[in-house]
Amino acid sequence: MQMHHPTMTPDTASQRFDREAQEWDQRPTSLQLAPVAGRLLAQVHFGAHDHVLDFGAGTGLLATAVAPQVARVTALDTSAGMLAVLRDKGLHNIDTLQQDIFEGLPDRYDAIVSCMALHHVADTAGLFREFARALVPGGQIALVDLYAEDGSFHGDNVAKGVQHFGFEPAMLEDIAHAAGLTQIGFSKIAQVHRSNGRSYPLFLMTGHRDAGAGDLPKASDAA
Numbered sequence: 001m002q003m004h005h006p007t008m009t010p011d012t013a014s015q016r017f018d019r020e021a022q023e024w025d026q027r028p029t030s031l032q033l034a035p036v037a038g039r040l041l042a043q044v045h046f047g048a049h050d051h052v053l054d055f056g057a058g059t060g061l062l063a064t065a066v067a068p069q070v071a072r073v074t075a076l077d078t079s080a081g082m083l084a085v086l087r088d089k090g091l092h093n094i095d096t097l098q099q100d101i102f103e104g105l106p107d108r109y110d111a112i113v114s115c116m117a118l119h120h121v122a123d124t125a126g127l128f129r130e131f132a133r134a135l136v137p138g139g140q141i142a143l144v145d146l147y148a149e150d151g152s153f154h155g156d157n158v159a160k161g162v163q164h165f166g167f168e169p170a171m172l173e174d175i176a177h178a179a180g181l182t183q184i185g186f187s188k189i190a191q192v193h194r195s196n197g198r199s200y201p202l203f204l205m206t207g208h209r210d211a212g213a214g215d216l217p218k219a220s221d222a223a
């Protein structure tokens with residue numbers, strides 16, 4: 001069942017990511033997520049001249065894998081600590097951008113990728129409107145997150161700033177269509193084992209902004 005927890009302030013969640021940043025890549029979950037980047041690249045094709053946005057990039061699980069294939073990656077995250085770890089990896093064509101996605105994006109992108117960040121955003125419809133607005137016509141999304149679960153994946157959901165217990169693909173597809181995205185597809189990309197003894201499937205959601213689409217209204221206009 002889809003759940004929504006509005007109580008976590010962005011600051012608190014961001015501070016937690018800052019604290020965990022140095023150890024992030026060594027977490028058992030991150031080690032299991034590491035192959036996701038290669039699997040995504042096997043299914044989604046980027047152009048050598050592309051500018052790609054990694055939403056909720058963290059320490060760069062996706063950004064560092066995508067960067068060698070494209071011209072430029074912008075790694076967007078609210079957590080300064082996560083982005084500092086990413087910068088220390090020294091990839092020349094990754095720019096870090098520390099801000100909330102709802103503050104407005106400074107550029108247009110050929111593709112938006114994301115891993116395990118969607119479930120931290122309460123307003124999923126607003127997030128997809130931001131994605132659609134930030135994509136060039138014909139641009140694509142490649143988003144990884146949890147299929148709907150019962151809240152046991154994170155356990156301490158409020159402390160971790162979890163806003164959704166995963167997602168039902170049909171619901172996300174409706175939201176994406178309403179935002180102006182088309183050709184939506186889902187496939188299972190990983191299975192993550194947690195210390196509670198259970199394992200959880202993750203999806204890859206793909207889609208495109210209509211190549212003929214004009215400029216979409218600002219997310220803030222679509223109240």
Ligand SMILES: C[S@@+](CC[C@H](N)C(=O)[O-])C[C@H]1O[C@@H](n2cnc3c(N)ncnc32)[C@H](O)[C@@H]1O
Pocket residue numbers: 014017030033055056057058059060061062076077078079082099100101102114115116117120121
């Ligand atoms: C679970 S981590 C995933 C990090 C990385 N993608 C990975 O898979 O290892 C989620 C990230 O999304 C970021 N995030 C959450 N909400 C955000 C927002 N509204 N704008 C920008 N970043 C956000 C968090 O700071 C955090 O680094």
